[in-house]
Amino acid sequence: MKGAPASINDIARALGISASTVSRALGNHPDISADTRSRVMEYAKAIKYRPNALAVGLKHQRSNTIGVVIPEIIHHFFSTIISGIEEVAYSKGLRVMICQSNEDYNREVINIRAMLDHRVDGLLISQSKDTNDLSHFVEVFESNVPIIFFDRFPSELETDRIITDDFQGGKLVTQHLIERGCRSILHLATSENLLVGAERCRGYADTIREAALTFDPNLILLCDTQQKVYAAKEQILAMAPHIDGVFAVNDLSAIAIMNLLMDAGYQIPDTIKVAGFGDDPIASIVRPRLTTVEQKGFMMGKKAIEMLLERIENPTSSFVPRTYKFQVSLNMRDSS
Structure with a gap:
């Protein structure tokens, strides 16, 4: 078992000087002679002494x-x-x-x-x-x-x-899907506790209304993980014939529903268009490549x-x- 790390007291005992002198020498204090400073530095290097960063920080009321x-x-x-x-x-x-x-x-x-x-x-x-x-x-x-x-x-x-700007992100995605011809857009949302999700959902809802489309709260599902998307498979597939677009609160949920729909025979984007949020690296790797909002x-x-x-x-x-x-x-x- 290795011994305890070298300390200022170890240096002081070995050189026959006080711990305070060692401390000041290590701190390059002007009161310490060049000879003493040199001896302290050389011995500290020889025994691989390292200052206790936490102790040094707390001395100055900072832990860094x-x-x-x-x-x-x-x-x-x-x-x-x-x-x-x-x-x-x-x-x-x-x-x-x-x-x-x-x-x-x-x-x-x-x-x-x-x-x-x-x-x-x-x-x-x-x-x-x-x-x-x-x-x-x-x-x-x-x-x-x-x-x-x-x-x-x-x-x-x-x-x-x-x-x-999650609200603007929600608007951008929804407006894009509407411009691509979508009229019934499913939104995969996240927990109501999270303002980021609430803002994306608000952007979605506002844009639906601004486009004079019918806002249907039943088209909002709490599915913000791949697992939740697959758990809601039956509900999603029951809705699929009645939707032509999906806006997912994040990319992983978007990819999950895209795969679920394609496995069920739906063509993406011909039958249903899908977009996510976050620009995860996988978004540009999956096929079809995922439309998404880029965050910085x-x-x-x-x-x-x-x-x-x-x-x-x-x-x-x-x-x-x-x-x-x-x-x-x-x-x-x-x-x-």
Whole structure:
């Protein structure tokens, strides 16, 4: 078994000097002679001494660590956000602690409290579908730890947030399907808890009405995963003869219903046109290639941590909630 990591006390004992002298030498303090500094540095290198980053950070009232809580790491959109966060963090010499809620409220609470216990300097959070009780977010505010929400956020709280224009995205998709001749469009929606899904659905409904088409709430199904689409197979196939378009709240649901319909003998896009949301890499690989809304995940991640660092650097400034909204674009492909 390996021994404990080398410490300042180990260096002090070996060189016959005080621990405070070693600490100042390692910190390049001007009061320490060049000879002593050289001896300390050489011995520290020889025994592979590494400073305790957490202790150094806490000494300056910073841990230099940012906490990130996301619903799913494997989700392409969230992984691109993480990439944007990491790029900025690396350039600033910061560490990133990442946890996923797996769309589970209790897990989200545990993750956030663990990050507070580890004294993160700030939090970046995208809430789970399962979150109704917001008391754990209030705990963060009361701890005076800056928090920025990205993509998903609690509308009941006054917070900083980085979001996508989901309403406009819903309108873009629905308008496109209408322009392609669709008159009866099924919408695969997500949890009512999530404002992102509610906004996409609102964009869909408003565009249906603006086109003087009949809005039918029965054409909205809560199917936001592949599993839920296949579980609703009988219901979807019963509706299929009466629809000519599908707008899915995400790409994986869009691909699932596209496969389900094609397996049942429907031609995509000739009989039923399909579009998704998110521009997952698989959208351009499946056949037919999926029409979808492109989100700027990487840029959202960069903007989120930049906004968080502003809050960390200016803790005493008056708090006025800020919202930064990224615009979306429609990538038209073969499925529509």
